Amino acid sequence: SSTINKEKVDIRPFxxxxxIEGIxxxxLHKYENIxxxxxxxxxxxxxLFDYDDPTQAIKDRLKQYRIEYSDIVPQDMNDTELFQFIVYGxxxxxxxxxxxxxxxxxxxFFSSLTTYINYNVFLLNIVHNSKKEKLEHFLKMSRLTLP
Incomplete structure (x- = not known):
């Protein structure tokens, strides 16, 4: 967690x-079929990466991710672990x-389209899916105010 995230906002629920529920x-290493x-x-x-095609099957997207980032992806991760690694990052x-x-x-500032798209998904999730109390707390913490 960064020095900016002093309040330790936990993104794990996101x-x-x-x-699916109950995972x-x-x-995660036990879940072989993502x-x-x-x-x-x-x-x-x-x-999942620049030039990713979100219409493809998740297995194909992860296979391509492994090719694109073969130098940083731990080889012993299964697809489920890798997916969590990617979205968490x-x-x-x-x-x-x-x-x-x-x-x-x-x-x-966004250095890539992937970061920009995922940032917007994250913000939309906060706005649309948060309970009012959670949203108010998050906005207060961020020095924003509700209209």
Missing amino acids: IENFF DFNN DTVVVHEYLSQIL YFSQAMDIFLTSYSFNISP
Whole structure:
């Protein structure tokens, strides 16, 4: 967690939305078939890498991710672990971008389309799916106010 995220905003509940209910996140290595553990309707809303095709099957997208990032992807991760690794990374980054831009009162900068798209998915999720109390707390923490 970054120095900007001093309040320790936990993005795990957001990440868990991409998986079916009841998944044991401490034992993702046991879930060999990613198709049975992800919420498919959300997969088309995010990018896993630049030039990702969200209309493809998740297995194909992850296979391409492994090719694109073969130098950084741990070889012993199964698809379910890799997917969690990817979305956790992008949405942790989205949280830091959000908090940094508001802490310093600056517009966010995005170095890639993937980061930009996933940042917007993250913000839309906060606005549309948060309970009013959670949203108010998050906005207060970010020095924003509700209209």
